[in-house]
Amino acid sequence: xxxxxxxxxxxxxxxxxxxxxxxxxxxxxxxxxxxxxxxxxxxxxxxxxxxxxxxxxxxxxxxxxxxxxxxxxxxxxxxxxxxxxxxxxxxxxxxxxxxxxxxxxxxxxxxxxxxxxxxxxxxxxxxxxxxxxxxxxxxxxxxxxxxxxxxxxxxxxxxxxxxxxxxxxxxxxxxxxxxxxxxxxxxxxxxxxxxxxxxxxxxxxxxxxxxxxxxxxxxxxxxxxxxxxxxxxxxxxxxxxxxxxxxxxxxxxxxxxxxxxxxxxxxxxxxxxxxxxxxxxxxxxxxxxxxxxxxxxxxxxxxxxxxxxxxxxxxxxxxxxxxxxxxxxxxxxxxxxxxxxxxxxxxxxxxxxxxxxxxxxxxxxxxxxxxxxxxxxxxxxxxxx
Amino acid sequence: xxxxxxxxxxxxxxxxxxxxxxxxxxxxxxxxxxxxxxxxxxxxxxxxxxxxxxxxxxxxxxxxxxxxxxxxxxxxxxxxxxxxxxxxxxxxxxxxxxxxxxxxxxxxxxxxxxxxxxxxxxxxxxxxxxxxxxxxxxxxxxxxxxxxxxxxxxxxxxxxxxxxxxxxxxxxxxxxxxxxxxxxxxxxxxxxxxxxxxxxxxxxxxxxxxxxxxxxxxxxxxxxxxxxxxxxxxxxxxxxxxxxxxxxxxxxxxxxxxxxxxxxxxxxxxxxxxxxxxxxxxxxxxxxxxxxxxxxxxxxxxxxxxxxxxxxxxxxxxxxxxxxxxxxxxxxxxxxxxxxxxxxxxx
Numbered sequence: 001x002x003x004x005x006x007x008x009x010x011x012x013x014x015x016x017x018x019x020x021x022x023x024x025x026x027x028x029x030x031x032x033x034x035x036x037x038x039x040x041x042x043x044x045x046x047x048x049x050x051x052x053x054x055x056x057x058x059x060x061x062x063x064x065x066x067x068x069x070x071x072x073x074x075x076x077x078x079x080x081x082x083x084x085x086x087x088x089x090x091x092x093x094x095x096x097x098x099x100x101x102x103x104x105x106x107x108x109x110x111x112x113x114x115x116x117x118x119x120x121x122x123x124x125x126x127x128x129x130x131x132x133x134x135x136x137x138x139x140x141x142x143x144x145x146x147x148x149x150x151x152x153x154x155x156x157x158x159x160x161x162x163x164x165x166x167x168x169x170x171x172x173x174x175x176x177x178x179x180x181x182x183x184x185x186x187x188x189x190x191x192x193x194x195x196x197x198x199x200x201x202x203x204x205x206x207x208x209x210x211x212x213x214x215x216x217x218x219x220x221x222x223x224x225x226x227x228x229x230x231x232x233x234x235x236x237x238x239x240x241x242x243x244x245x246x247x248x249x250x251x252x253x254x255x256x257x258x259x260x261x262x263x264x265x266x267x268x269x270x271x272x273x274x275x276x277x278x279x280x281x282x283x284x285x286x287x288x289x290x291x292x293x294x295x296x297x298x299x300x301x302x303x304x305x306x307x308x309x310x311x312x313x314x315x316x317x318x319x320x321x322x323x324x325x326x327x328x329x330x331x332x333x334x335x336x337x338x339x340x341x342x343x344x345x346x347x348x349x350x351x352x353x354x355x356x357x358x359x360x361x362x363x364x365x366x367x368x369x370x371x372x373x374x375x376x377x378x379x380x381x382x383x384x385x
Numbered sequence: 386x387x388x389x390x391x392x393x394x395x396x397x398x399x400x401x402x403x404x405x406x407x408x409x410x411x412x413x414x415x416x417x418x419x420x421x422x423x424x425x426x427x428x429x430x431x432x433x434x435x436x437x438x439x440x441x442x443x444x445x446x447x448x449x450x451x452x453x454x455x456x457x458x459x460x461x462x463x464x465x466x467x468x469x470x471x472x473x474x475x476x477x478x479x480x481x482x483x484x485x486x487x488x489x490x491x492x493x494x495x496x497x498x499x500x501x502x503x504x505x506x507x508x509x510x511x512x513x514x515x516x517x518x519x520x521x522x523x524x525x526x527x528x529x530x531x532x533x534x535x536x537x538x539x540x541x542x543x544x545x546x547x548x549x550x551x552x553x554x555x556x557x558x559x560x561x562x563x564x565x566x567x568x569x570x571x572x573x574x575x576x577x578x579x580x581x582x583x584x585x586x587x588x589x590x591x592x593x594x595x596x597x598x599x600x601x602x603x604x605x606x607x608x609x610x611x612x613x614x615x616x617x618x619x620x621x622x623x624x625x626x627x628x629x630x631x632x633x634x635x636x637x638x639x640x641x642x643x644x645x646x647x648x649x650x651x652x653x654x655x656x657x658x659x660x661x662x663x664x665x666x667x668x669x670x671x672x673x674x675x676x677x678x679x680x681x682x683x684x685x686x687x688x689x690x691x692x693x694x695x696x697x698x699x700x701x702x703x704x705x706x707x708x709x710x711x712x713x714x715x716x717x718x719x720x721x722x723x724x725x726x727x728x729x730x731x732x
Contacts, residue, residue: 013714015714015715018714050718051713052715052716053711053712053715053716053717054715054716055716056716056717056718057715357658365721367718367719367721
């Protein structure tokens with residue numbers, strides 16, 4: 001069956017409705033008579049915005065900034081170093097494909113692999129556990145991702161793992177970092193688009209305290225183009241009406257209380273701990289670390305991870321020009337980085353944002369480096385037959 | 386894009402065979418240099434077109450093209466390496482405007498230990514594809530390599546045909562329309578699913594087929610109004626559009642919602658995170674026409690069994706020369722040509 005019929009069945013991708021929402025968004029934003037800055041905190045949102053060329057339909061007075069929403073990008077250098085050190089100590093590291101190229105202080109896991117270390121790419125924690133079952137050698141799952149993926153790690157541990165399996169947790173917890181960004185000096189962000197899939201776990205209620213404290217509206221959004229446009233319209237209206245509220249625009253998946261069972265499992269295994277997010281700051285309660293009851297599977301406690309051999313080298317010169325931190329904090333965009341698309345490309349990334357499929361730089365590079373291609377400078381001409 | 390990418394490293398990598406920028410750079414830097422010039426009036430190596438056109442002196446041209454085929458797996462839903470080898474070369478001739486191939490050569494390189502039964506299957510489907518295309522194999526060569534020196538089997542086919550008018554891939558100007566002859570992404574998706582044993586629901590079948598008959602119908606309907614032909618094989622429709630835009634010095638505005646894609650391919654590509662626009666096709670053409678000829682060519686294509694899903698998908702523009710702007714139906718963005726392979730080798 002050719003296009004026509006099936007695309008129209010996807011009601012969250014209906015271009016006609018998108019145009020209506022685009023007009024509503026423009027009307028709402030322009031009625032404010034000034035620039036409005038909104039932040040989303042999710043790589044999947046940036047993916048959808050870039051993929052569908054949505055930025056071209058945003059009014060000029062609306063600034064949609066990508067915040068620290070890529071779990072791979074915000075995994076801090078010392079955390080990567082821990083994985084690299086373990087791999088070089090002869091332990092098999094199993095991790096998500098995106099992590100392999102992320103630069104550590106000196107080496108990435110991919111570099112360690114090229115040196116002979118055992119690094120296995122897995123698609124899920126379950127696969128890492130299977131890997132451990134098939135061998136007697138120690139296997140460490142280098143666990144990255146937000147609460148969405150952390151739940152899967154927790155469930156695997158609760159389900160029972162072999163003795164040679166342990167977890168190096170670099171899991172992160174999104175709600176605390178929103179506080180950091182909201183409090184960042186000079187922040188112009190007037191409202192947040194919250195990630196629908198994370199809210200599926202936490203529930204939208206988790207943002208109520210945030211809204212109360214910062215008097216900034218939060219709208220929970222899904223990932224289809226219409227989801228995003230509708231959520232942005234709502235968010236601009238909340239800013240305009242000075243209504244700091246949480247609004248759930250993804251009700252087909254998200255409830256107020258979220259997935260209780262998942263939350264229970266998550267916090268049975270992990271505890272929130274303070275720690276650095278790459279390029280952002282120290283985020284109180286922003287890391288998920290294994291609880292004491294799980295010390296026997298905690299790679300940090302089972303192994304003596306010696307990072308010193310990695311620190312003898314000077315950091316690569318290019319890294320000093322990398323502005324990933326500013327990009328993830330929403331202060332700069334990739335176009336403002338002098339490495340973007342030149343020294344820093346997906347095959348040879350300098351910063352973490354060019355590595356992950358959810359990184360802003362990778363996404364912008366993939367979709368032409370000019371995500372704000374406005375219709376005014378686009379070619380003329382009627383396209384449809 | 387004005388990027389200076391050092392895609393050509395010290396050694397050849399898979400991306401140099403992927404049909405994207407890396408491959409063109411490798412060919413440009415290593416292979417096209419140094420040969421004596423082709424005869425006057427010829428389309429030669431430097432044109433980097435689908436084939437060569439050598440003037441016969443009577444106004445006609447001898448069109449020649451050659452193509453090597455390695456595909457994993459050699460047998461996939463909808464076809465096999467034999468059908469691919471015949472179709473690929475017949476189609477490359479057709480993309481030069483030569484739709485009546487005089488004959489093909491076929492060179493086979495086989496690995497020691499390769500099953501005889503598989504060779505028989507490959508041969509049978511080459512015969513069938515020749516009959517469909519109205520041509521035959523007129524000479525050939527066979528080599529056997531030691532175990533491990535080759536992965537299974539590789540085929541090379543060369544085709545020759547006479548053309549009175551050579552159609553290039555560089556004749557576009559602003560206002561011209563771009564037509565695809567059917568759904569895109571079928572071949573690459575089918576091969577990928579077979580190779581990685583992706584147990585995907587839905588009917589993923591390669592579109593591999595000789596389409597010289599379809600092109601003949603389009604040429605008859607469009608006449609001089611049909612100005613460019615290109616088969617969107619490796620690198621998919623995206624690479625074909627970029628190459629046409631670049632060589633013709635025009636911009637392209639592509640209407641994504643008009644591009645025909647099978648539901649199964651759409652689902653699979655979404656699942657795999659690969660844009661159907663960069664996935665290979667082996668039985669489709671991208672046709673550039675003058676605006677006045679667009680409807681006639683479209684009608685002729687749709688009247689042919691291989692062109693039922695043909696659609697006008699884009700317009701050439703004077704702005705953004707060499708670039709492809711994608712109208713997603715929601716907004717516009719640049720379509721970037723892939724640098725290397727979005728997936729392992731597929732044709």
